[in-house]
């Protein structure tokens with residue numbers, strides 16, 4: 110029997126995982142963490158006789174630590190995510206998402222299970238941040254550039270790093286992308302104005318995502334562990350925002366004026382490497398046709414459930430405008446004259462002014478199928494077993510810093526080295542975390558978002574920033590909470 114601890118078990122992906130774990134009661138003993146309450150009791154009731162429910166939440170650190178005893182697998186799916194995370198605030202988001210990860214890692218160490226417990230972390234495409242065309246293709250190892258104001262992405266980067274650096278023998282991070290169906294709540298939030306119509310994303314259905322957890326526990330080969338993966342459906346699941354809505358018989362441009370939509374600071378790209386996960390752990394359940402059909406049926410169901418009279422296109426647009434006027438919406442910021450937010454979402458007021466009034470003056474973007482490949486700063490054609498100190502020094506230099514360690518056994522990607530970033534911060538990290546996963550200085554992701562400075566001193570980081578921001582006036586944004594504040598809670 111494999112003992113599995115699952116978080117987020119009543120969420121969209123988690124519940125799909127529960128359903129599938131419950132199909133293997135002879136093989137898997139599932140412990141599903143769920144927040145107490147009638148709604149969650151009802152959700153889990155159909156599986157209650159085949160699983161164990163652990164009632165609690167992600168901020169109950171002692172419970173999480175204690176729950177690790179004897180666990181063979183942890184699937185950390187649960188998180189507080191946007192737009193709800195924005196309501197709860199920076200501290201709650203960091204505490205829930207990052208604190209829970211630290212609490213479980215603490216538990217695994219407390220019970221000396223570093224070689225037993227397999228930790229599957231669910232990261233996010235938001236770790237990489239905004240990737241407008243022509244940088245709309247990406248892969249694991251690209252620089253991490255979480256959107257400004259997004260504590261969810263910060264918490265996911267810090268968590269992924271903690272897992273990768275934990276010293277566990279078996280861990281993996283799976284970066285979730287645009288999962289459908291998405292939380293219908295999001296349609297009522299100003300986030301609807303944050304995604305440009307040419308934003309590229311690779312979707313996946315929640316059934317496949319849930320299935321992935323079960324397939325990892327049942328069948329993941331040895332080479333799966335110790336790495337991060339992009340979770341996406343592959344070719345056929347890649348859409349611009351405009352095309353996706355079109356495929357569902359809608360029209361993004363009818364719902365919004367061009368100036369209402371942010372042009373920066375979102376997230377999403379096409380994955381050059383998402384098939385790798387499918388090859389290692391086959392998990393995809395749907396064809397693109399089935400995926401779109403199911404999504405369409407789901408949306409029709411939502412509209413029916415909502416009831417009320419059918420809105421005219423004008424009423425519909427008016428309703429969208431009202432949502433964008435809510436706190437945190439693009440129109441809200443513009444109305445308030447919040448110059449900082451205008452810079453974050455549009456680059457500058459001037460660039461905002463330059464956006465045409467009519468969509469007629471903005472061609473529909475047809476995605477370039479040829480990936481623009483980012484440089485990771487080392488010779489990727491070399492076998493990993495050949496990578497040595499010189500390669501580390503080269504990679505560090507491309508990041509504007511140094512590798513301070515004076516020796517490294519060739520190919521030893523999982524022994525920590527000392528590094529220094531361009532701003533003089535020193536830190537320890539495994540070569541794998543830096544070269545393969547795209548992490549760099551943790552200190553530079555605390556205190557404030559200062560991407561202009563980082564792009565100036567770090568050519569690796571600049572690849573994802575300069576092409577879109579080089580003509581802008583630099584700005585920094587103070588963080589209300591950061592990874593360091595959460596780490597303090599775990600100091601002995």
Ligand SMILES: [Zn+2]
Nearest residue numbers: 530534550553
């Ligand atoms: Zn730094």
